[in-house]
Amino acid sequence: MQARSAGLFRTALLLTGQDAAEAEDLLQLCLERAYRHWGRITRQGGEPERYARRILVNAANDRWRRLKRRPERSLDVADTASSVPDRAGEVADRDALTRALADLPQRQRLVIVLRYFDDMEMAEIAVALGCSIGTVRSHLSRGLSAMRQAIGEEAPEPREGARS
């Protein structure tokens, strides 16, 4: 589990709008709870990472509930992106996308991060969030649509839905 902590930390960063302190706090909470239930998880031959991801998602939801009455600070991704040599237009595009992500409602942000960062299938996300695949699709579709709108991009022509 410790070996996977870097990956979980990156997911936590995206869920918290790249607040490193909050992300580390989430990760600590997640690992402590996984450690507490380690016996049960391992004696059943389970996948600790799946449990850990669910704990992380729950902890992120908790945090969001605490913060939802006050606005989250604006995401500043310039520092993290600037270390990557790239053309100015692409950097600006990435910056706009990550800002748009940070402005999404929590549930939509969770689904988009799990789908496009953690590369999870719809069914896996449904299991992690404890909801139906249809609900996941709905959050994903609305989230992507809101992000397009936020960066001033028009929706594509109707086509096959997001990959499943």
Added chain:
Amino acid sequence: MNDFERRLTEALHVAVDQAQPSGRLMESVMRRRRRRRARVGVASFAVTAAVALAVPLAIPAVRGSAGSSTSPGSHPGPSRSDASRSRSATFAVPVAQPGTVLQNCSDQIEGQYATDWRSQSIHVGPLWLIDVRPAYATTDGSSPLPFGNLGVNVADDSYVWVKVAGRARDYFRFLFGAFNANGSYTLRSGETGVTFTSCRAGQEGGIYYPGYTQFWGGFVVAKSPACVTLDVWTRPGGRPTRVIMPVGSLRCPRR
């Protein structure tokens, strides 16, 4: 994946690609663990002290009614009332009812549900089957049969068991003892019933839902959609309450 999705994927990875947790992560986790254990230790001490004070008062009352109100194998409880003595007695010896697997306080897994979880749940006495109106089963491609998660909240200090009833026994099983999240289940993987013994009030847990012990398991089905009939017992010797859990998009009667 279209161009927008590709750009989004790339943006997310670039944004956090170099990020690492601090080098003292595990040390911080262990410190958290010690703090929590200390808090639980204080609470356990308080409960133990309370029981130690209460038992001398309860013994004479139990002796006075020996053979009349306690079930075989049970222990006398700390309370002087019949009702609370019965509850403590069953709690003191957590055993799985025949045909069920036992889930006790040490098996709890905490998590948070949607804010309106009660409206989509099945509720019988101290037992809540979470977000099962309807329950959804999925396959990830590796499982012979569809399976789903099943969250359960049980009020603290409770002893309750649930069994698959009627025709559902042919196509539905719980996955509590066997739920290993590796996504490969058959009916033989599961159980026809689960006994839940929740934590003592204040013993541990209740982070998300104070007063409840949370369990996290699943189910496997050979037929979906389906109306799964379940019998729930909330006290030994009592009659079961029959409930119906819809699996998949299907309208089912509630009981």
